[in-house]
Amino acid sequence: KGSSKPQRMLSYVQRHSKRGDPDSVISTIDIFCRSKEWAMNVGDEKGLILDKLICEANPSIVLELGTYCGYSSLRIARLLPPGGRLFTMEFNPAYAKIAKQIIAWAGLESKIQVLEGPSGDLIPQLKKKHAIEKCDIIFIDHWKDCYLPDTKLLEECGLIGKGTVLIADNVTFPGTPDYLEYVRNSPHYSSQYFKSYLEYSKTEDGLEKSVFLG
Numbered sequence: 001k002g003s004s005k006p007q008r009m010l011s012y013v014q015r016h017s018k019r020g021d022p023d024s025v026i027s028t029i030d031i032f033c034r035s036k037e038w039a040m041n042v043g044d045e046k047g048l049i050l051d052k053l054i055c056e057a058n059p060s061i062v063l064e065l066g067t068y069c070g071y072s073s074l075r076i077a078r079l080l081p082p083g084g085r086l087f088t089m090e091f092n093p094a095y096a097k098i099a100k101q102i103i104a105w106a107g108l109e110s111k112i113q114v115l116e117g118p119s120g121d122l123i124p125q126l127k128k129k130h131a132i133e134k135c136d137i138i139f140i141d142h143w144k145d146c147y148l149p150d151t152k153l154l155e156e157c158g159l160i161g162k163g164t165v166l167i168a169d170n171v172t173f174p175g176t177p178d179y180l181e182y183v184r185n186s187p188h189y190s191s192q193y194f195k196s197y198l199e200y201s202k203t204e205d206g207l208e209k210s211v212f213l214g
């Protein structure tokens with residue numbers, strides 16, 4: 001019964017970062033992933049691009065698909081304006097448990113709500129259960145074959161409105177070809193690729209920003 005990588009990440013954070021300081025927790029996770037064990041966080045290079053896109057949009061309601069250990073939840077929530085909220089969906093209970101502890105350690109639990117379950121079940125509940133009108137930003141970083149079906153589901157549920165910004169991780173590596181084809185060819189989206197690198201590596205990757213035009 002050994003520990004899991006998320007468990008080792010959490011204990012590294014608790015040992016090496018400053019409690020209540022999101023920037024310290026973020027940089028500590030990056031050090032863990034560079035010096036100890038690679039992990040599928042958006043990382044520091046794509047993270048800087050994500051930061052810029054979040055600040056530009058100044059969002060009130062952000063939805064994240066794929067919490068994992070909470071790294072991008074911290075990056076997003078630390079930049080929200082007062083009253084801003086992040087809802088993040090996590091399928092795996094073990095990951096959700098670790099993410100909640102990392103989020104609490106960073107002191108951002110009042111801004112972040114971790115929703116446990118498959119996105120396909122949780123998305124239709126958002127309006128009624130969480131009084132969400134429409135999402136200002138949606139950060140997509142879960143299973144790569146779910147990006148497109150979930151985007152269509154979000155459209156059907158009326159959670160994507162004029163001006164909603166979709167930000168998708170890994171559109172180059174591992175790649176999300178069907179999603180890219182959709183947002184780049186749809187007349188309802190204006191799409192832009194931000195070239196970068198796969199987290200903690202030299203492989204090319206990037207973020208796709210797609211604005212819903214209505």
Ligand SMILES: O=C(NC/C=C/[C@H]1O[C@@H](n2ccc(=O)cc2)[C@H](O)[C@@H]1O)c1cc([N+](=O)[O-])cc(O)c1O
Pocket residue numbers: 040041042065066067068069089090091092095117118119120141142143144146169170173174198199
């Ligand atoms: O596979 C990748 N990501 C899949 C992430 C999946 C996460 O989304 C959750 N989820 C939450 C809700 C759901 O409905 C389904 C899953 C899963 O429980 C997991 O926590 C990936 C892989 C590489 N890579 O280099 O190989 C790099 C990356 O940046 C990646 O994001």
Ligand SMILES: [Mg+2]
Pocket residue numbers: 040041042141169170
């Ligand atoms: Mg990713």
